Structures are given as structure tokens and as C-alpha cells.
Amino acid sequence: IDNCGQDFRCRNIDGSFKCDRVTCPYGQHLTMDGNCRPNECESGKMFNNTYNRCVDINECLNQPCAANQKCINTVGSYRCTHYCTPGYQPTKYGNACEDIDECVEATHECTGMQICRNRPGNYICECPLGYILNQNRDCEDINECTR
Incomplete structure (x- = not known):
């Protein structure tokens, strides 16, 4: 016993x-x-x-990816995706970067009457025809009669 x-x-x-x-x-x-x-x-x-x-081992601690890539730890492994500069995001398969369309994704800061226009890596806020962007970043009516 x-x-x-x-x-x-x-x-x-x-x-x-x-x-x-x-x-x-x-x-x-x-x-x-x-x-x-x-x-x-x-x-x-x-x-x-x-x-x-x-x-799980965090393989990313050993920096296994190339300089222009970001390491993402996964259970039992890791994957490398392209490191993208601001305004860009990795493509679906993470092998390149693509522009983020801030206007479509509604991540822009255009307000009021401003119109968002996407640009490579960023966006701009414009006023509609007949308006101009003033110092306060608001759209102000242009007095066409005084021009």
C-alpha cells in the first residue's frame, strides 16, 4: 500500500x-x-x-521578419506582413501595402459642407463650388458679385 x-x-x-x-x-x-x-x-x-x-512561443521576440515587415505572433507560429506607412494598410495577403481611402471608410476629419477627396496616403477636405475654406477651416460662401 x-x-x-x-x-x-x-x-x-x-x-x-x-x-x-x-x-x-x-x-x-x-x-x-x-x-x-x-x-x-x-x-x-x-x-x-x-x-x-x-x-505558445512568441517567435516575434526574435525579430524573424525583414526590416520592412511587421511580425504577427500566432499560436504555434508567426507571420510577416508588410509594414505600411501611415495612410496605407497591408493587402489581404500581407505581401504589399495599399492606400487607405479615408473618405470611403469615414476616418477623415472633414466637417460640415467639406468634401473629402482621397489622395495617395492621405486625403484633403475641399469646399463645394462657390465656397472657399476660411481660416477656421469652414466653408465660406464666395460673394461672386464682388469679383
């Missing part, structure tokens, strides 16, 4: 027994049957002795 609990191994001594805590060497973990087994994890993961399970 084993009188010791889980994580302990029973050792017979004269007239009694002693429970020794089982500790496994680094790189191994204790199984339910009280034996030490090597820590084996699937690719992209490593064994965490504190949590006694495999956890």
Missing part, C-alpha cells in the same frame, strides 16, 4: 516509511503515475514548468 499522495514517492525505512517529494529534472515533468517524462510540445510551443503544460 502506498501511503503517500500524488507528487510523492513512498520510501521504506526501518519500521516505517517516508514520503519524498518527487521533483523532475529540468526539461521533464511529473506524470499522474509518478514518473518523470520529457517535456514534449508541438512545433511553436514550449513546456512551461510553472503551469505544467505547453505554451
Whole structure:
């Protein structure tokens, strides 16, 4: 009969027994049957002795992508996408950059009567015909009679 609990191994001594805590060497973990087994994890993961399970490796910490790319960590792996300057975003497959149309996505700051016009990498706010942008960045009527 084993009188010791889980994580302990029973050792017979004269007239009694002693429970020794089982500790496994680094790189191994204790199984339910009280034996030490090597820590084996699937690719992209490593064994965490504190949590006694495999956890994701953040490969991006090693900067595996090219200088003009951004690393995105995923479970068990990573992917590299183009790093895009402001006003641009990665394409669907992340292999190039494309202009963000701030006017279509409504991320512009044009107000009131202003009309948003997309430009490569940015946008401009214009006033409709017959109006001019004043110092307060508002559209102001042009008095065509005084011209």
C-alpha cells in the first residue's frame, strides 16, 4: 500500500516509511503515475514548468521578419506582413501595402459642407463650388458679385 499522495514517492525505512517529494529534472515533468517524462510540445510551443503544460512561443521576440515587415505572433507560429506607412494598410495577403481611402471608410476629419477627396496616403477636405475654406477651416460662401 502506498501511503503517500500524488507528487510523492513512498520510501521504506526501518519500521516505517517516508514520503519524498518527487521533483523532475529540468526539461521533464511529473506524470499522474509518478514518473518523470520529457517535456514534449508541438512545433511553436514550449513546456512551461510553472503551469505544467505547453505554451505558445512568441517567435516575434526574435525579430524573424525583414526590416520592412511587421511580425504577427500566432499560436504555434508567426507571420510577416508588410509594414505600411501611415495612410496605407497591408493587402489581404500581407505581401504589399495599399492606400487607405479615408473618405470611403469615414476616418477623415472633414466637417460640415467639406468634401473629402482621397489622395495617395492621405486625403484633403475641399469646399463645394462657390465656397472657399476660411481660416477656421469652414466653408465660406464666395460673394461672386464682388469679383
